[in-house]
Amino acid sequence: MTATQIDLLQSAGSASQANLSISAERTEVNAIVARGIEMIYQSGAERFRALKNIDLDVKRGDIQLLMGPSGSGKTTLLSILAGILTPTAGSVSLLGEEIFKLSGSKLAHFRLQNIGFIFQGFNLFPALTAIENVEVALNLKGIRKGAARQQALGLLDQVGLSQQAKRHPQDLSGGQKQRVAIARALAGNPRLIMADEPTAALDSHNGHAVIELLRNLAKEKGRTVLIVTHDPRIIDVADSVAYLEDGVLKAGAHR
Amino acid sequence: MASIARKNLFEDIPRFIVAQAGIVFAVSLVTIQVGILKGFTRSTALLIDQSSADLWVASKEMVHLELTSPIAAEKVVQAQKVPGVERAEALMIRSSVWRSDSGLITPVRIFGFDPDSRLFAGWAVSQGKLSAAKQPFSVLVDRSSLKNLGQTQLGEQGKIGTLPARIVGLSQDTQSIVSSIFIFTSLENANAYATAGLNTSVSCTRQTKGDLTCTNNFENAPLDGVAAPLTTPRSLSISDPISYVLVRAKAGQDLQQLKQRLEAALPNTRVYTQAEIADQTRVYWSDRTGVGFILSLGATVGFVVGMVIVGQILYSSVTDHVREFGTLKAMGASNWVIYSVILEQAMWMALLGYIPSMAFCLGLGAWTQTAKGIMILITPATAGGVFMLTVVMCVGSALFAVQKVTRVDPAIVFKA
Numbered sequence: 001m002t003a004t005q006i007d008l009l010q011s012a013g014s015a016s017q018a019n020l021s022i023s024a025e026r027t028e029v030n031a032i033v034a035r036g037i038e039m040i041y042q043s044g045a046e047r048f049r050a051l052k053n054i055d056l057d058v059k060r061g062d063i064q065l066l067m068g069p070s071g072s073g074k075t076t077l078l079s080i081l082a083g084i085l086t087p088t089a090g091s092v093s094l095l096g097e098e099i100f101k102l103s104g105s106k107l108a109h110f111r112l113q114n115i116g117f118i119f120q121g122f123n124l125f126p127a128l129t130a131i132e133n134v135e136v137a138l139n140l141k142g143i144r145k146g147a148a149r150q151q152a153l154g155l156l157d158q159v160g161l162s163q164q165a166k167r168h169p170q171d172l173s174g175g176q177k178q179r180v181a182i183a184r185a186l187a188g189n190p191r192l193i194m195a196d197e198p199t200a201a202l203d204s205h206n207g208h209a210v211i212e213l214l215r216n217l218a219k220e221k222g223r224t225v226l227i228v229t230h231d232p233r234i235i236d237v238a239d240s241v242a243y244l245e246d247g248v249l250k251a252g253a254h255r
Numbered sequence: 256m257a258s259i260a261r262k263n264l265f266e267d268i269p270r271f272i273v274a275q276a277g278i279v280f281a282v283s284l285v286t287i288q289v290g291i292l293k294g295f296t297r298s299t300a301l302l303i304d305q306s307s308a309d310l311w312v313a314s315k316e317m318v319h320l321e322l323t324s325p326i327a328a329e330k331v332v333q334a335q336k337v338p339g340v341e342r343a344e345a346l347m348i349r350s351s352v353w354r355s356d357s358g359l360i361t362p363v364r365i366f367g368f369d370p371d372s373r374l375f376a377g378w379a380v381s382q383g384k385l386s387a388a389k390q391p392f393s394v395l396v397d398r399s400s401l402k403n404l405g406q407t408q409l410g411e412q413g414k415i416g417t418l419p420a421r422i423v424g425l426s427q428d429t430q431s432i433v434s435s436i437f438i439f440t441s442l443e444n445a446n447a448y449a450t451a452g453l454n455t456s457v458s459c460t461r462q463t464k465g466d467l468t469c470t471n472n473f474e475n476a477p478l479d480g481v482a483a484p485l486t487t488p489r490s491l492s493i494s495d496p497i498s499y500v501l502v503r504a505k506a507g508q509d510l511q512q513l514k515q516r517l518e519a520a521l522p523n524t525r526v527y528t529q530a531e532i533a534d535q536t537r538v539y540w541s542d543r544t545g546v547g548f549i550l551s552l553g554a555t556v557g558f559v560v561g562m563v564i565v566g567q568i569l570y571s572s573v574t575d576h577v578r579e580f581g582t583l584k585a586m587g588a589s590n591w592v593i594y595s596v597i598l599e600q601a602m603w604m605a606l607l608g609y610i611p612s613m614a615f616c617l618g619l620g621a622w623t624q625t626a627k628g629i630m631i632l633i634t635p636a637t638a639g640g641v642f643m644l645t646v647v648m649c650v651g652s653a654l655f656a657v658q659k660v661t662r663v664d665p666a667i668v669f670k671a
Contacts, residue, residue, distance in 0.1 A: 075669045084585055084668070105589060112587025123582040123668055127262035136259065140588050196669045 030093075031192060031224035032058035032081060037090035039076055039247075050076050051087070052247045060191075063218045063225045063237055068244035074228045075196060077244065081226065082115055082194050083107050095191060112140055116185030116223075120197035122177040124169040130156060130180045131165040137187035155183040159213060175206025182213055193217055193225045199234065211237055260599035263576055274568045278608030279615070281561030281648070286616040286641050287631055288554035294620075294630030295550055298431045299540040300533040302366070305377040305429070308344075308501035309510055311527045312517055319539040320532065321348055321364060321434060325496030330521050332493065334500045337520045339508040344374050345442055345491065346499040349449035353436065354414040355405030362435040363404075363415065365394075367445020367497075374501045376426075376439065382409050383424025388440045391487050392447075395424035395439040399628025403436055416451035419485070430628040433546055446495055447488035502526075558644065565608075566652035569601060573656040580660045581667045594657050601653035605645045613638060 037054035040047055050073045058064040066074050079085035081092055083099045092099050095114060099107055117123075124133050134152035143151060156162045159179040169177055178198060185193055195214065199207040215237040217223045227234060235241060243250040264271055297304070303311075303320060312334055314324035334343035347367035354360055368375040370388040381398055388395055394415075396404060401422075404413060412421045415438065430437055440448070458470050491497070500521075504513050514526040527535070541547030573580070580593050613633075620631035633641075 079669060082585070108584075108587045108589055110587070111585070115587070117582075117585055117668070119582070119668055121578075123578065125259060125262070125579050125582075127266035128259065132262070136583075137586060140583075140586060140592065 029059050030057045031060040031062075031095055032056065032064070032226065033093040034077075034081060035091050037077065037080060037092070038088045039073070039080065039085075040088045050247050051080070054090070054244075054247075054249045056081075056242060056249060058224060058226060058240070060224050061218055061222045062239040063214065063227065063234075065234060065238040065241040066226065066228045066244060067230065067235075067241055070230075072244045073247045074244050078194060078196055078226065078228045082117070083111055113188070114190050115192045115194055116187070116190040118178070118181050118185045118193065118195035118198045120200050122169070122174075122181045122201075124177060124180055124184075126169050129166050129168055130161060130172065130176075130183075133169070133180055134184045134187055137184045141188040143188070151187070152183070155186050156180070158186070159183045173206070174201050175203070175209060178202060178206070178210050179213070182210065186217070191223060193223050195225065195227045195229075197229055197231070198227060199229065199231045207231065207233060258599065259579070260596045261603060263572070263579075263596075264600055264603055274572070275604070275608055275611075277564045277568050278561075278604055278645075278649075279612040281557075281564040282608050282612035282641065282645050283616055284557040285554065285561050285644060286612060286633065286637070287619065288550065288557040289637060289641065290616060290620060290631035290633050291629070292547070292550040292554050293634070293637060294632035295432045295546065296537050296541055297632055298630050299433060300536045301429060301431060302375075302378070302437075303529060303533040303536060306375050306501065306529065307377050307503065308374050308529060309504040309508075310502040310514060310517065311529070311532045312343075312500035312502060312521060312524050313498070313527065313532070315523055315525045317525065317527075317532075317535075319536040322539075323348075323498055325498060326500070326524060327493065328491050328495045328497045329493035330500050330524065331497070333521055334502055334517060337513070337516050339505050339513045339516065340502055341505045342372070342374065342503040344369050344372055344501045345497040346375050346501055347442055347445045347449070347496075348498040349445060350435065351415050351438075351448055351451075353404050353420070353438070356413065357405050359405035361404055363438045364435045365415065365438045365440065365445050365448050367440055367442040367449075368501075370441055374503055378429045379427045381425050381427040383422075385424060387423035388444070390421075390423065392419045392421060392444060392485075393423040393440065394420045394444065395426050396422055397430040397437055397628055398425040398427055399625065400430055400436045401425065415448040418448055418451045420448070428624070428630075432629055433540060433544075441488075442491050442497075443488040446491055500524075558648070561645075561648050562652060565601075565604070565648050566655050569597070569604070569649070569652045569656045570659065572600065573597060573659050577659065578667060584660075585668045590661065593660055597653045597657055597660065598650060601649040602646065605642075605649035608649075609642055609645045613641070 034054060034056040037051050038049070039051035040049050054077060066077060068074050076085065080087045083092070083094070086100060094110070097110060099110060102110060125136065128136065131149065131152045134155050135148045138148040138151055153162060153165060156165050159182050161176060161179050161183065164172060164176060169180070172180065178201070193214070198214065199210050202210060211234055214225055214227065218225045227238070300320065312326070312330060314326050317323035328345055331343050331345045334340055345368070349365045349367070351363055351365055352360055353363045370376070370385050376385055380395065383395065385395065387393055401407065406413065406422060409422055409425060412419055414420060420438070426439060460468055462468060502517065504510060510528055514528070517526045518524060583593055616631065617633055620633055623629040623631055
């Protein structure tokens with residue numbers, strides 16, 4: 001072996017070590033790590049492969065978009081990443097925790113403590129007022145009566161809705177409903193926010209207001225935000241965009 | 256936590272009212288069926304329960320209060336002589352037919368007793384006086400039976416058999432649901448009514464040792480015969496048939512021992528305590544006739560129908576809110592949190608269905624008792640039992656509805 005060959009091997013070895021340390025660092029900085037996600041739906045003899053070997057990393061404090069045409073598997077992937085749906089194969093690590101290794105009740109508790117959800121259809125409780133909708137989420141996290149009311153009011157204030165606290169969802173506009181939903185998602189200070197088409201039901205003005213709120217969550221409050229969307233307006237605030245088509249994750253853009 | 260259950264319930268008031276109406280109907284159905292069953296059971300032995308006799312001496316063939324073979328009135332005298340007996344009285348029960356002036360014919364059951372004593376007649380007289388029954392051809396009837404006899408008020412007159420019967424008093428809470436109309440009068444009047452339209456004779460034969468054996472003979476008088484002139488009913492003789500001897504024991508007497516002494520002193524009789532004869536009568540009606548079975552079946556059907564109605568209401572309510580339950584699940588709420596919402600909703604529905612339905616049933620019971628003499632018996636125990644049943648019904652239905660939530664696809668929350 002020549003000296004040059006030895007040098008090359010040594011440099012290859014150091015490069016390997018460097019790669020390992022980068023990988024470890026990435027795991028630490030990644031809030032979401034998904035590996036080999038497969039989702040197969042079986043209906044009688046027919047099998048439908050909704051997600052095909054998906055790998056995805058989302059850094060802490062980033063806004064990650066998941067885009068793609070209808071039926072591409074975006075919502076299925078979001079459900080899996082949130083621990084709501086169990087994949088046929090693969091693993092998901094959220095904040096360093098392998099969520100599908102947790103028992104059902106521990107996984108529910110993990111979601112409760114760490115994930116805030118924003119839904120396309122708002123999913124507010126119609127019988128409850130805006131403040132009560134937020135209070136429910138706080139109550140679930142063990143925050144009781146007076147403290148919950150105080151915090152709920154503070155959260156509504158953050159989304160500019162403290163004046164509408166006692167209104168029922170049917171008395172609010174679409175944008176206001178989504179802001180209540182965001183306030184609810186922020187209850188208990190979760191580190192991950194998962195949003196499904198958060199601007200789909202909103203007009204331009206309200207859409208921009210919600211986008212601005214999501215940007216603030218990530219950039220000023222350090223939350224990791226995963227958004228499934230068709231809305232090109234959100235791309236401007238995203239750190240990374242992944243495209244899903246026919247269950248396959250295409251190369252995304254990272255800014 | 257803000258009560259999602261309560262808020263969901265009152266979110267849509269017209270819908271809530273419709274749902275509660277279903278529960279009120281179901282609870283009322285169960286309460287009325289159970290009330291009628293209990294009222295019926297109680298009413299069959301009402302007169303026994305209200306009497307103050309410690310012991311009832313009856314024929315050995317007695318089946319229930321109104322179905323027994325006659326015993327001779329001399330048994331009263333014999334019973335009175337048994338040590339430990341404070342008082343013995345005759346009770347005569349006979350069947351006949353009431354004819355109103357308008358021609359209405361009604362089967363009646365005549366109870367003949369001593370109106371000066373309360374050994375038999377422990378019940379309340381709401382109008383007139385019990386002692387008025389001592390007057391010839393005078394009777395008391397239950398207030399609720401007046402209309403069924405074709406009469407409207409006190410003082411009116413009808414006929415029992417061929418003899419006149421003037422209503423001189425109204426009793427209260429005395430009529431059995433399953434029997435003919437009860438008529439209360441003195442022993443003398445009862446005996447007269449029992450034998451009205453009959454020719455009676457006594458035939459005696461002297462036995463070899465010199466004893467006399469006498470037999471009462473009753474034959475129907477010819478319908479086209481000339482009516483006998485109306486005479487004051489005669490006093491009972493020792494050979495007249497009666498139905499029971501009612502006995503009041505002296506203070507401190509052991510009733511079981513007194514029973515044995517009476518049975519020994521009065522051949523061919525059986526002696527019952529008040530509780531025994533009441534039980535035997537109730538058991539006959541509830542077990543040996545179809546009435547008890549039908550009413551029990553009605554109560555069971557009421558319960559099942561109630562379960563189905565409440566189940567449908569709760570299931571439909573859970574289905575309407577399934578997305579909200581899915582949202583709670585997605586947010587990380589434990590299953591128990593979701594079940595508790597459904598259970599709380601069920602408890603509210605139970606409570607808010609129970610209160611108006613019980614008020615309705617109590618009102619209905621008061622009306623049927625007054626107007627029809629039909630008792631819907633709702634005791635505190637019945638009311639408590641029905642409440643427990645309502646809770647079981649609602650919670651059972653809630654558990655059924657919970658299945659819907661446990662099967663809910665959490666991914667439903669992401670569907671617009």
